[in-house]
Amino acid sequence: MPINELLLREFDREMSNTRKTLQRVPAEKWDWKPQEKSGSLGWMAGHVATLTGFTTVTIKTPALEIADASIPKVEKHADLLNTFEKMGGEARVALAGVTDEQLQQTWTLKRNGNLIFSMPRYDVLRTMCFNHIVHHRGQLTMYLRQLDVPVPALYGPSADEKTF
Secondary structure (H helix, E strand, O other): OOHHHHHHHHHHHHHHHHHHHHOOOOHHHOOOOOOOOOOOHHHHHHHHHHOHHHHHHHHHOOEEEHHHOOOOOOOOHHHHHHHHHHHHHHHHHHHHHOOHHHHHOEEEEEEOOEEEEEEEHHHHHHHHHHHHHHHHHHHHHHHHHHOOOOOOOOOOOOOOOOOO
16 A cells, blocks of 8 residues: 555544634634733634645655745634635645655755754654644644633543543
């Protein structure tokens, strides 16, 4: 089985969980912050919604210079799910088309010409793309918890959704 088929199975599961989480974000709390150093709920939700764009860039380019990148942002709640669906769809198409050979090629991330990392594209996808989304989605669920918004069941029942 080609590696991208395994990645697609994982991607689809994680995107389903991410969608369930983003659907819970309350529009009226968009500017809320859990504390001063934190990003707002809107920033966190927008970051989660757009992170799949990094998957697309990782597959379609050999490298990224962050200083030159245009990083998408979700400015308002009304755009949250549409942005997630659009960028997630583009990432899925890119994953479906990537070859085992491309996954073994080195991919590089730099900032202002300074190397941040260089590793096989597969490793970038698993750690910096997939795990990155899961990490920030976890933070987002804590924002929801603090706002007393029911947290969806993701890998089993949540305290709010005892489905078993």
